[in-house]
Amino acid sequence: GEDVEQSLFLSVREGDSSVINCTYTDSSSTYLYWYKQEPGAGLQLLTYIFSNMDMKQDQRLTVLLNKKDKHLSLRIADTQTGDSAIYFCAESRLTGYSTLTFGKGTMLLVSP
Amino acid sequence: DTEVTQTPKHLVMGMTNKKSLKCEQHMGHRAMYWYKQKAKKPPELMFVYSYEKLSINESVPSRFSPECPNSSLLNLHLHALQPEDSALYLCASSQKGGQGDNEQFFGPGTRLTVL
Numbered sequence: 677g678e679d680v681e682q683s684l685f686l687s688v689r690e691g692d693s694s695v696i697n698c699t700y701t702d703s704s705s706t707y708l709y710w711y712k713q714e715p716g717a718g719l720q721l722l723t724y725i726f727s728n729m730d731m732k733q734d735q736r737l738t739v740l741l742n743k744k745d746k747h748l749s750l751r752i753a754d755t756q757t758g759d760s761a762i763y764f765c766a767e768s769r770l771t772g773y774s775t776l777t778f779g780k781g782t783m784l785l786v787s788p
Numbered sequence: 789d790t791e792v793t794q795t796p797k798h799l800v801m802g803m804t805n806k807k808s809l810k811c812e813q814h815m816g817h818r819a820m821y822w823y824k825q826k827a828k829k830p831p832e833l834m835f836v837y838s839y840e841k842l843s844i845n846e847s848v849p850s851r852f853s854p855e856c857p858n859s860s861l862l863n864l865h866l867h868a869l870q871p872e873d874s875a876l877y878l879c880a881s882s883q884k885g886g887q888g889d890n891e892q893f894f895g896p897g898t899r900l901t902v903l
Contacts (some may be wrong), residue, residue: 707890718792718878718894719831764830768890775844776890778830 680779682768687785694752696782698765701746705767708741709776710750713762722750722763752784760786792895794879800901803869807885809898811862811879819843820862821892822854823878831878838884869902876900 688694700708706727723730725739725748726776730740738771740750748765750780762781792813798811811820819838823831836844837856847852851873853865862879876899880892 709891711894714855716899718896719880721891724891752863775833775836776892780830781828 678779679779680765682765682779682782683762683784684780685783688755689709690755690757690786690788692755693769694755694764694786695699696750696784698748698750698779699746700748700765700767700777700779702769702777705742705748705769708736708739709763709766709768709770710739711766711778713764713781715761719764729731730744755784755786757786757788760784775778791842792879792881792893794877794895794898796898797896798899798901800903801866801869802903803871805869806865808866809864809877809879809900811864811895812860813881813895814860815881815893816859816883817893818884819882820856821880821882822852822864823880824886825876825878825897826892826901827864835864859897866900869900869901 707724709724710722712722713719723734723737725741736753740749762783763782764778766776766778800864812865821836822834824834825831833846835854838858851868855863876897879895880899882890882892
């Protein structure tokens, strides 16, 4: 099957910027999503970007999309300890029924 | 109301028990989903209901039986489970199924332990 790839772990200091990267495989993907999961909790939709956009900003979050390289990134400005969680990128594929394909998740650890 | 609720929060059951997981949303969404998530793994899709009809079954064993009584409710009936079925079961909903925008809203999950 086709995989969505993410680095597994990122450690930053409080106040720094965090950049979480993701590569996807299906060029027909229409929407790309970032979800946050805190320990023992469900997934929280953070933001998404439509495939004809290059960038989307939402408060401290900036999503960059390089469609040519099938590369997606999530930048969190002024990272806080409350941002510590697992971050999943997901693609919504256009072929057939629209379902989400998740990456394996990036664990972000923010130290004081 | 922008919430997806799930009950119970935790469930412990034996391999001969029958139990049900419940999910509810009041956002007027017409697609609902069940996912299984093992520790440190991404969610795996199990079932998709669209307009109260089962649209996708990802080859899930028959000991898991989904039910969608109406557009707001989704159940997952469990029978004769195995210890390896222990996981976090997540419910999600989206405005519509089919192609296009598939912004899914997730519930907090039910942590299931099978003894």
